[in-house]
Amino acid sequence: MKTKLFLLLTATVVMLSSCLKDDSKTFTQGYKSEDYEVIKASLNLPLEVDKYTLQLPEVLGSFTVAANDKQATLGRVLFYDKRLSSTNEVNCASCHLAEKAFTDGEQFSPGVTSERTSRNTLALGTFPSFNAYYGFGGTRMFWDNRASSVMEQSEETMKNPVEMGNTDLKEVYNELIQERYYQILFENAFPSNQNSFMTNEEKMLSAIQSFVSSIGCFNSRYDQELIEHKGRKEDTFASFTAQENRGKQLYNTNCASCHNLGAVAFSTGIVAANNGLDLNYSDEGIGEISHDPLQMGVFKVPMLRNVELTAPYMHDGRFATLEQVVEHYSSGVKDHPNLHEKLKSGGSPKNLNLNEDDKQALVAFLKTLTDRNSLLASRYSDPFKH
Numbered sequence: 001m002k003t004k005l006f007l008l009l010t011a012t013v014v015m016l017s018s019c020l021k022d023d024s025k026t027f028t029q030g031y032k033s034e035d036y037e038v039i040k041a042s043l044n045l046p047l048e049v050d051k052y053t054l055q056l057p058e059v060l061g062s063f064t065v066a067a068n069d070k071q072a073t074l075g076r077v078l079f080y081d082k083r084l085s086s087t088n089e090v091n092c093a094s095c096h097l098a099e100k101a102f103t104d105g106e107q108f109s110p111g112v113t114s115e116r117t118s119r120n121t122l123a124l125g126t127f128p129s130f131n132a133y134y135g136f137g138g139t140r141m142f143w144d145n146r147a148s149s150v151m152e153q154s155e156e157t158m159k160n161p162v163e164m165g166n167t168d169l170k171e172v173y174n175e176l177i178q179e180r181y182y183q184i185l186f187e188n189a190f191p192s193n194q195n196s197f198m199t200n201e202e203k204m205l206s207a208i209q210s211f212v213s214s215i216g217c218f219n220s221r222y223d224q225e226l227i228e229h230k231g232r233k234e235d236t237f238a239s240f241t242a243q244e245n246r247g248k249q250l251y252n253t254n255c256a257s258c259h260n261l262g263a264v265a266f267s268t269g270i271v272a273a274n275n276g277l278d279l280n281y282s283d284e285g286i287g288e289i290s291h292d293p294l295q296m297g298v299f300k301v302p303m304l305r306n307v308e309l310t311a312p313y314m315h316d317g318r319f320a321t322l323e324q325v326v327e328h329y330s331s332g333v334k335d336h337p338n339l340h341e342k343l344k345s346g347g348s349p350k351n352l353n354l355n356e357d358d359k360q361a362l363v364a365f366l367k368t369l370t371d372r373n374s375l376l377a378s379r380y381s382d383p384f385k386h
Contacts (some may be wrong), residue, residue, distance in 0.1 A: 052069050126310065
């Protein structure tokens with residue numbers, strides 16, 4: 001009798017357990033209850049830590065771009081914390097606004113001094129996956145490719161006397177860690193019994209890298225159609241206007257070899273080029289660092305998702321509109337000695353010589369690459385309560 005009763009109770013528990021699994025969503029609490037009370041007093045962070053891993057669709061490689069969610073969460077808080085600057089007035093987001101694809105809309109960006117930066121701020125939100133793009137093909141940071149990682153780029157930016165002006169990152173960490181919520185976030189992201197080999201400054205920079213590397217946008221109208229057509233970019237896209245489809249055709253023929261929008265955008269060999277802006281450059285780009293005559297006037301080749309949001313354009317922000325950019329490639333390419341071969345025809349500059357309808361079509365297509373919803377996801381937003 002006791003055995004039968006035990007079996008009946010066991011079966012009941014199993015049935016209830018199965019029902020719970022079927023009818024409820026699994027919830028993972030990211031913090032101890034008392035720790036979360038501290039966090040939510042200052043920060044708009046969810047109890048269940050945000051997910052930063054990206055699953056790319058088949059047309060973009062069909063692979064998972066993994067992220068450490070707790071480190072990316074800490075990085076998000078640091079990204080928006082103005083105490084990373086010497087004046088407590090500038091944060092990473094000052095130059096990298098989510099709604100502008102993580103650039104700022106300025107030709108040259110203001111920092112902690114009355115001076116401005118010497119180059120236009122590069123957008124961080126122009127990739128299906130920032131991490132996938134910068135993880136392959138030898139792609140590096142800055143217009144002149146001088147930094148090998150986001151950690152190196154972030155450290156240089158924080159120490160730059162114009163941008164953030166903080167030369168002692170140890171002092172920055174020591175100030176931040178006085179906050180109880182930072183103590184919790186750092187311990188969650190880098191448990192003390194597992195990360196003793198890293199300095200505190202490295203943990204701070206690594207967290208920022210985890211956040212920045214998690215940025216990804218692949219839900220534009222173009223991406224939706226590309227998925228629908230199983231990657232056949234030459235197809236006529238049903239949701240596109242005739243003008244947008246014409247622009248897509250022009251882009252595939254004339255632009256895609258340098259600004260690829262498919263899976264190979266992550267490993268394209270053209271990561272830097274001279275695009276014929278000038279015959280003589282006051283800023284020599286990569287050549288200014290390498291002193292290699294063949295790299296004079298050569299700059300990073302940016303990716304173009306969300307390009308509609310990232311004006312002004314080029315390393316010096318000289319073009320205020322996409323129309324001006326298209327006009328450059330239509331009629332303004334200069335015969336610089338280092339002009340990239342893709343922009344030459346018979347050894348001379350290859351101007352596209354587009355008519356007005358085709359110029360407008362190309363601009364219309366570029367605007368189909370905009371993915372505001374991904375950029376405005378809460379996991380990328382300012383977490384501070386103001």
